[in-house]
Amino acid sequence: MDRLRHSAWQYVAEALPTEELPMLAAHALADGRDSPALRELAGLPRRSDEAEIRELYVRALHELGIPLPDEETAGRCLLVSLAFGLAHGELSPEDVADRLSMTVAARTEEETRFLSVAAAYSEWTVPDELPGWESDLRTAAHALTAATDLPLSSVVR
Structure with a gap:
């Protein structure tokens, strides 16, 4: 890498x-x-x-001839990276929510769903709602990792 x-x-x-x-x-x-x-x-x-x-x-x-991506591409890479981290057990759902930048834009349906679910978390989320939110976030993460059109070698270590 x-x-x-x-x-x-x-x-x-x-x-x-x-x-x-x-x-x-x-x-x-x-x-x-x-x-x-x-x-x-x-x-x-x-x-x-x-x-x-x-x-x-x-x-x-x-x-070194390495281009910087535009902000939209960088944000999409962040979403996919967080989804992969969650899907592979490297990040917790709370880690994803904490690392999410609210300036991230989503282009695909899967990115939009993952971003929407992740952004729904807050420190005031009722404990009874956490299992459902975590399940929804994991589902959205798996859908995003399966559907991304970004080159995975540049997003995932």
């Missing part, structure tokens, strides 16, 4: 903390990727200026 290609949609979807980018760059160098901006980014401390980290990350992707 190409960590940098996978990180591009996460970066745009704001699912990748800025302070993780220097370590990501270091791993990419260890994986055999190389560019001037990637080396510079890998040498920065985690607590460096966020604007500098972001600028170097974007420049490194450009130097």
